[in-house]
Every structure is written in structure tokens, then in C-alpha cells.
Amino acid sequence: MAAIIGADTLTLVFYGIFFADRLLLDLFVTTVITVAVGFPLGYFFLRQQLKLALMAAKLDRAARIDHLTSLANRKTFFEEAEAIVGSEAFKEGAVLFMDADHFKSINDTFGHAIGDAVLQEMGSVIRSSIRESDLAARIGGEEFAVFLVEAGRDKTLEVAERIRQNMRGVRRAVGIEDREITVSIGICLHGPGQTLDDILLR
Structure with missing residues (x-):
């Protein structure tokens, strides 16, 4: 959403001044491109971040907890x-x-x-x-x-x-x-x- 708002704002400013006659079309195209490119990238990086967070949590647990009894070590x-x-x-x-x-x-x-x-x-x-x-x-x-x-x-x-x-x-x-x-x-x-x-x- 932040990427869409940012991209559409820039499009609104730029095309509103120079190409006002096709502003709505350009806003639509900008939104589609941002979603098509930004969503997969955002999904990829968020997924990697989640994996790292889960791995860190597992390592932290392994360092603190006895694996056999689940009591503290x-x-x-x-x-x-x-x-x-x-x-x-x-x-x-x-x-x-x-x-x-x-x-x-x-x-x-x-x-x-x-x-x-x-x-x-x-x-x-x-x-x-x-x-x-x-x-x-x-x-x-x-x-x-x-x-x-x-x-x-x-x-x-x-x-x-x-x-x-x-x-x-x-x-x-x-x-x-x-x-x-x-x-x-x-x-x-x-x-x-x-x-x-x-x-x-x-």
C-alpha cells in the first residue's frame, strides 16, 4: 500500500502537470505495475524475514531449553x-x-x-x-x-x-x-x- 500510494502520488504530480489528459489511465497503469512488481518482491522479502525470525527463535530456545524435557537447561x-x-x-x-x-x-x-x-x-x-x-x-x-x-x-x-x-x-x-x-x-x-x-x- 505504501508503494502504491507513493507511486500514484508521483504519477499524479508528474502527469498532472505534463499529461493531464491521460492522468487516470496513467494512475491505473502505475498501480498495476506497482502491484505486479512490488507484491512478489514484498512477499519474498517478508517471507525471508519470517524465516530468519523463526530460525532466531529456534536458536534462542535451543540455547535456553533442554531439548528432551522442555525444562530450562x-x-x-x-x-x-x-x-x-x-x-x-x-x-x-x-x-x-x-x-x-x-x-x-x-x-x-x-x-x-x-x-x-x-x-x-x-x-x-x-x-x-x-x-x-x-x-x-x-x-x-x-x-x-x-x-x-x-x-x-x-x-x-x-x-x-x-x-x-x-x-x-x-x-x-x-x-x-x-x-x-x-x-x-x-x-x-x-x-x-x-x-x-x-x-x-x-
Whole structure:
């Protein structure tokens, strides 16, 4: 539309002065030519722009999200948790550090495809067991971490127990009823002056 308005304006000025007798015809021809040439070019460049935007979004997601569980990855977890801790609004929080028990035996017995399915289901259980304001991540192998925002001791224990209980449904979801799938959960409440590294070490 911008190209048509621009082209027709120039035609109106130029032909209105020199060729006023055929002004309407020239306006029509200018519009047709602009649409015929401009639309394909505009479509091509907009399509390329959209492809680049989608590619950038995919790359950004790949850099931030764990591809298997769709939780945050280790890098994103540390960056976002540190930002939360460093904000003026932050008062209290806690970290849950989780490890799937005897995960190697699951891979050895059922294969890596089932192992991946177990990790995916564990990610779903963790995500559904916390609030949207909390941060969950797969930080490596069968290890997961959750940063609970504005959570004291009682709330943290409640969430940890909910996750532990909900993990019982993982084996049914992946079809290995004869194997118990459990997690060990370490809990550390955030104390004054503690960094995220300090909490994870504890």
C-alpha cells in the first residue's frame, strides 16, 4: 500500500502537470505495475524475514531449553535463579536438587529410548508439581533442579513430597510397571548472603 500510494502520488504530480489528459489511465497503469512488481518482491522479502525470525527463535530456545524435557537447561537455570536472588523483591526461596535413583539400570535393562521417555515424564511431573513462578531445569543427565520463589521450609517440604509422590506415576506412563522409579531430593533453603553455588553445594 505504501508503494502504491507513493507511486500514484508521483504519477499524479508528474502527469498532472505534463499529461493531464491521460492522468487516470496513467494512475491505473502505475498501480498495476506497482502491484505486479512490488507484491512478489514484498512477499519474498517478508517471507525471508519470517524465516530468519523463526530460525532466531529456534536458536534462542535451543540455547535456553533442554531439548528432551522442555525444562530450562543448566545455563538458563543459573542465570534466571541468580537474577531472582539478586532482585530487590526477593525475600526467601529454596532449591530442590533431584536425582533419579538407579537410572543407569533403567537404561541398561530397557534401553536408552525408555530412559529418555522416563526423563521426559520426570520433567512433566516436576513442571506440574510447582507454580509458574518457580524455575525448573534439567541440569545434567538424570539430575534436575527447582528454584522455589518465596517458599519457606514448610512450603518447600510440601513441594518436595508432592514431586516424590507424583513420580510414582512415571513407570505407568512409560510402560514399565515392574520397575519402581523414584527420586532422591536434596533441599536447601536460601540463607542471607548465599550464592546459588553455595546452595547447590549444600
